[in-house]
Amino acid sequence: MKRRKLGFIKVVLLVSLVLNFIQCETQESLTKKRIKSVEQGLLREVYLKGTRPEKLSLFDRLQFYRVPGVSLAVMDGFQIEWARGYGTKNIAQAEPVDENTLFQAGALSQVLATLATLSLVDEGLIELDQPVNTYLRRWKMPIYSVNRQRRLTIRDILTHSAGFYEIEFQGYTPGDSLPTLVDILEGKSPARNPKLYPVYPPGTQRVYSEAGFVLLQLLLEDVTGQDFAQLVKERVIQPLHLANTTFECPLPPALQARAAQGYDRQGQPLPGGARIFPQQAAAGLWTTPTDLLHLSLALIKMARGEERDVISPLLIREMLTPRLGLQAMAFLVEGSGDDLRFYLEGYNPGFSAFLVVYPSRGQGVAIMANSDNGLYLSEEILRAVAANYNWPHFQPEEKTPYRLPVEIYQEYVGRYEVNPQYHLDVRYEDYYLIIHPTGQVPTRFYAESKSTFFAVDPYIQIQFLRDRQGRVTGLVLRQKRTRVEAKKVS
Template sequence: MRPDHRSCRQIVLSVWFLLLISTCVLVGQEEILTRIQRVENNLLPPVLIKGEKGWVLKERMKHYMVPGVSVAVFRDFRIEWAKAYGVKDIGTNEPATPSTMFQAASISKPVAVTAALKLVEEGKLKLDDDINKILRTWKLPENEFTEKRKVTPANLMSHTAGLTVSGFPGYEPDEALPTLQQVLDGKSPANTPAVRVNLEPSTRFRYSGGGTTILQLMMMDLEGKAFDQIMKTRVLDPVGMSNSTYRQPLPEDLRSHATTAHRADGSVIKGKVHIYPEQAAAGLWTTPTDLSKFAIEIGLSLKGRSNKILKKETVERMLTPFVADNIGLGFFLDKKGNTVYFQHGGANEGFRCMLMANKEGGYGAAVMVNSDNGQIIGEIMRSIAKEYQWESYLPPEEEIFAVAESVLDRYTGRYLVNPDRVLTVRREGKRLMVDATQPPSFELLPVSERTFIRRDQVLRYTFVVSGQGSAGEMEIQTDAESNKAPRVPAHRRIPYEDLMAGNVEGALSGYRAIKREQPDNFAVSEDRLNSLGYEFLRQKKFREAVGVFSLNAELYPGSANVFDSLGEAYATSGDREGAIRSFRKVLEIDPTHANALAQLRSLGAN
């Protein structure tokens, strides 16, 4: 029988075609591996200096004491690669993998908003409805701020409702968990204040996780289901986010797939992770791969190429500024040059993360770490942006200018940035160094004879000189504003420096003077003084901590939080009577304050 030459030819062609495909796949894989290596070896600071090399990822993990990092990169609406580095838990040293779940923190919000927008498409609510006409199991108290405009679902999605409570600290595993209603009313065992309107809705942006928690309750009231089930059926399953869940606390059968939370010093947080009943605001467990799938679906829907969740028209509205230029419905909008990125970051106890996606181009990345130190995320994002040539993402490179040492000497001295912050400029060889009131120090790099930059922040420092003498002031410029810092004598001390030197009374007098002369200055704001008090409390400088907290209570006598902090300082320092007195004052202001009630019980007081 004669051979069939056509069959032989077909076999040869088939084999050749398979070999060609295999070769293309291998070449493609090699190209991706090369790109991964370049990303790993070129982490970049916020300010790029011409000729300077980038950092190595594993060295930066060690520098920041970050146990685990997970990355996913997508291009042309497809995930190109995903890789994890380091470990899930510093105690077990179990390796992290691309399928290891991290807490998404506030990236939970745009995912939750997507489900709410699906309910809008189904006609179950309208974006401009009064939320109190939708809510069934709780109502937002009306007040003078809601007389003219009511709070709407669109306000909740865009942080324009004028609501309080920016974020949530979560709960340790052995702590009692509040209901959503208790969270929203700030009632025990909730550990945050009541969520209330104190700005007129739709007038300006102010971030509020409290508002997202109202959105969560609204969705649960409408659907009559647990929130994690709503999210599973509305978003996670349709997009294929197979390593994601909103279940809080995380069930034991999923715990082995998740990482542990770590402090900035690399230690494991108490209880390993915090629990977030505020699921829409902070409760998503996920991976960079799943977040990338979500961002890709949003991008495809915007182009009309997919509708697994939302229609094109809905996504267009989602990614259109609402009230403020930088926020849509769920996502932040970053305009860079002629392009726009939709993005959201996240920060839970022991976790940091970022999702970044180009609105039109189908490219972006997600990065997650199991650490309170998230600086490495920006460095990784910039490395990815450079490797994949993201449009307008990176700033132009700066070129260093040579300045004579004699000129640098004219700039040395102390400059008053605000009434409680001084920058001390000194020359170190041919470099100009700055010691801030609070560390760390940083280098100023000259881009002209009088203008300097720094690597870690996008700021410009210009020294103003008259004649041939020393600089009389320093001008500090951001993209949005310019502030002048006058030179001050070496002997002049600011209140913070008095505190550091143990001169508590001198420091408190200084803060009182600032409050009299500049009552709205951030240096004497309630939040700043509260943070300052805790700074000294962590250092076990009890006299300084109690002094600052007492001053805060003096300046803000109507705040339950300042007396709660003062009570904690007294209790930590061993002053039981002072602690009881302070916590009782908390209850005079807020009779339902959960922490004050618990502290008084632990102190054996009524």
């Protein structure tokens, strides 16, 4: 009897092992299939009505956008399913990008700065709704007409409603003299920005400005007596086990060896190397897509009360609650229920970063590239991930082209000057406009109204301008973060 029982147990164990093996094999096979589908399924932002969205190769699009390298990590079922690198982190040395390659994260720096701030709130060292001058020591926020009635608070800074004018810092070349935080706030040399001052009453409207995070960095250092990089390391990076994340500048040798080189729109390396940001809280972070998803998973768990590694659940939920429009603390938050998502994109010269997470679904993606063109590529990758993981958003948009009377097209034909060295030559061809920028390939534009046209690959919009007499005087070109004006000269 005992022998039969032992035999039965062995059979059960064997079946269990086989089933586990099959399950692991099935998941591994599914992941490989998804990776290949993403790699071969990038999607443009728009497609023409009457056609189907064309699936594109990630490798081809790297070349199309002149992006040397890109790294991405995908989260599904509340775990990081896969992470891959593509292309090169340094063209001259032919070093490949992998999942451990570090990139500058731009505005995603503000997420870690926010968490460090909330950790101080959690300890009772500061309060979100107290005026910042309560805590500042080295510099005080001046009183202007716009902030006389309502003083600037920490919460205002974290939600980009501090009232500062819009500004994104461009960093400094290695070897440059670096300004102090007070120099930056005052607009004094060697700072390269004007004086930072409010133009709106605090708390009244959302205007993206990195100025507030310079002030926040100064405040955190004044309150704790610590250098910002060390402060965030102790309060956020180490507790969340973000092994490939740092604000240290210059990078430690071990991390420098894994850091990507930044490249401009033409595929040329940034002169002097990656930019240095004394404005660390605003734009000084180096990290990887995998660490960004580890951070996102920690936020989800802390919000649910499953972890208290850094901050209480109440404060994390407050962080992820929109205050003005879609703007929460650091992140933009949109949707509700299972469709709620928090997201943010970052840009530094030569680098781009994008993060989107569905906290209720346990899904998300982080994408980082070493190019000024990185966001264009990242959005195509995002659409491929969304399609393969059945996300409800980030699908290509169908566009309807219109046929205008030929004489309207003819009015737009001519040369448009951006500057003496850069022109846009416009010609008519079979109910399209062909626009040929200096040094680039001609692109076909379709009409979507009498004065606006669009190109599909890449998606670009152009609006033609007229004077009071109805004569065409120029055009405005828009492509994501780029806006170019050109005057008609012939």
